[in-house]
Amino acid sequence: MIVIIGAGISGLTLAYELEKAKKPYILLESSSRTGGYINSVKVNEYLLEVGPNSILIDAAFDVFLNELNLSSSIEDAALVNKNRFIYKNGRVQQVPSGPLSFLFSSFFSFQTKRTIFKEIFNTSKTVENESVYDFFTRRFSKEFTQYTIDPFATGVYAGDIKQLLIEETFPSLVALEKEYGSIIKGVFKKGFGSRRRTASLKGGLQTLTNTLASRISNLSLQTKVVSVSKHEAGLSIAIQKNGASIENMIADKVVFCGTAFNAAELLQEHFSDSAAQLNKVRYAPIKAVYAAFKSKDVGHAMRGFGCLYPSVESSFLAGTIWNSSIFKERCPEDEILTTSFIGGMYHPEYSNLNEEEIKERAVAQLKKDLSITGDPTFVYIAGWEKAIPQYDIHLKVARKELNTLEESTIYFTSNWTNSISLGECIQSARNLALSL
C-alpha cells in the first residue's frame, strides 16, 4: 500500500496515475477540500483565483487535459497576455518582446543593448552556488538583471535574486552556457523549446483538481498525518481523522506531496537529521489583494498580462495581474479585475501589516499607476504566511536528503522537489507514479 500525503495538484495527480496503474494507494488530506494552493472562489460576481492564476500548457500537459476530458474547458488567455509590463522610472511600461522592438524601444539603455549583443563573446563561466543576480550581471548587465530577471523572479518565486541559485531556478541556462559558451548562441542553435500557451479553465483552475478528485476512489479528507516512522512491516503512519484519536496504518511506501516544513514536522521524531534540513527550506510570505474598478474610471489601456515591480523601484506592490484583460467572465462586463501581490522575500514586513492598511495602500498604488479615478467596486484580501519555496542553498541541501529518505521508501513530489509550476508538478507526479 502506498500512502500519499496531501491532495494538492501533486498528490491528486499521483493518486490518479496509481489508480490507473491499479497500484494500491490511499490519499490523505488534512483539510475538508482538495486542491491545496489551487483555490478558485466565486465572491458575488467575481471569480477569484485565491492561489495560482494560470497554467502554461505544453504538449504533455495538453494530452493530460485531454485524457481528463478537459480540452473543451481550456480557456486560452487573450492574445494581449503576451504584452508584459514593468514599472520603471515611475511608469508602467511595456517590455520590448521582439528583437526589433528591443532595438528601438527606450526601455533599455544603449549600454545594456550592447551587452546583450556582446553576450555571444562572453567567455565567463558559472561557479557552484552562483546566485541568479551574479549569473545575469556577469553575462548581461546590472540594468538588464534589475529590470527583467528581478521582476520575473518576483513573479514566479516572490524571491530575492541574490539568494536564488541559478542552477536551481534556470538549470537550462547553465546547460546552454556550458554547451555553447553563450545563452543567446545556445537559444538560437537549440531553439526556444516547446511552445506553451497561457491558459486557465472554465470555472477557474480548481476545475482541474475537482476533476482529478472525481477520478480517484481512495481519498480520505479531514485526515491529518501526524507522524511517519519505521515499522518492522514497512512504515507506520499515524493519522488523526476529524480531530478524533490517533490511529496507525502500515504502508510499504509513503509519498509526501506538500510543503517541506510539513514533511519535516512529520519526520522529526524518527528521521531527525533529514527533518532538520527540510525545515530550513525558506518560503516567501505573500498577501494578495483583489480589486475591481469601473472600466470607465481606468485611464490605462491595460492590454497585457499585468505589471511587475523591480525591487530597485521600492514599490509597495510586487506585481499585479490584470485578470479581466486576459480571461473572460472574471467580473461584471463594465468593470476590470486585478490581483496584486504584496510581500515576498524582499518585503516580508509588508505582508504582516494589518489587512485594512494593505488594502488601502494597494488600492492607492493601483489608482496612481493605472490612472484610475474612481474608487474600487470590490476589494478582497487573501494571504499565505509560507507561500512559495525558495530555490536557494537551503533547498539545494534539503533536496539531497531526499535520496537518503528514499532508502526508507519515503518519497517526495511537490513544488519544492522539482519546480513550482503546476505543469511541472503534474509531470513530476506522473514520473514518480511510474517508478513506485
Ligand SMILES: Cc1cc2nc3c(=O)[nH]c(=O)nc-3n(C[C@H](O)[C@H](O)[C@H](O)COP(=O)(O)OP(=O)(O)OC[C@H]3O[C@@H](n4cnc5c(N)ncnc54)[C@H](O)[C@@H]3O)c2cc1C
Ligand atoms: C499565491 C500563489 C500564486 C501562484 N501562481 C501560480 C501560477 O499562476 N501558475 C503556476 O503554475 N503556479 C503558481 N503557483 C504555484 C502552485 O500553486 C504550487 O506550486 C502548487 O499548487 C503546489 O501544489 P502541491 O500539490 O505540490 O502542494 P499543495 O498545493 O501545497 O498541497 C499540499 C496539500 O497537503 C495537505 N497537507 C499538508 N499537511 C498535511 C498533513 N499532515 N496530512 C495530510 N495532508 C496534509 C495540504 O492541506 C494541501 O492540500 C502559485 C502559488 C501561490 C502560493
